[in-house]
Amino acid sequence: MAAQSNHLVRHFFGGFVRLHVLYHAAREPICGVEMIEELSRHGYRLSPGTLYPILHHLEESGYLTCRVRIAAGKRRKDYQITAAGRKLLAAARSKLRELFSEVVQDHDRMAAARATRRPQSRGQE
Numbered sequence: 001m002a003a004q005s006n007h008l009v010r011h012f013f014g015g016f017v018r019l020h021v022l023y024h025a026a027r028e029p030i031c032g033v034e035m036i037e038e039l040s041r042h043g044y045r046l047s048p049g050t051l052y053p054i055l056h057h058l059e060e061s062g063y064l065t066c067r068v069r070i071a072a073g074k075r076r077k078d079y080q081i082t083a084a085g086r087k088l089l090a091a092a093r094s095k096l097r098e099l100f101s102e103v104v105q106d107h108d109r110m111a112a113a114r115a116t117r118r119p120q121s122r123g124q125e
């Protein structure tokens with residue numbers, strides 16, 4: 001893949017990853033390890049070195065709060081969404097709904113329409 005499109009892939013998926021993080025942090029406190037597992041379930045393979053800066057950045061920006069706990073002798077940071085994070089998530093959700101209706105639903109509708117047209121046009125040949 002070309003360097004430019006790699007950059008764009010990171011750009012887009014980076015946004016998706018942040019949305020996932022906000023969404024899950026809104027449901028329950030999450031730590032980095034759990035989030036990496038959750039993201040891999042969705043097909044995103046992230047290393048701690050990629051995810052932790054994202055979590056820190058969301059925390060610094062005021063969208064997440066962090067609480068340290070000790071679990072099995074290990075220091076774990078649990079992240080939870082803030083009021084500002086919920087606001088951002090709600091705004092993102094409405095943008096996402098709009099984007100989904102065009103990029104996915106319109107696309108599927110057009111593809112379905114093409115699929116039903118095809119046998120007819122073949123019949124006319």
Ligand SMILES: [Zn+2]
Pocket residue numbers: 020024038039042
């Ligand atoms: Zn998820």
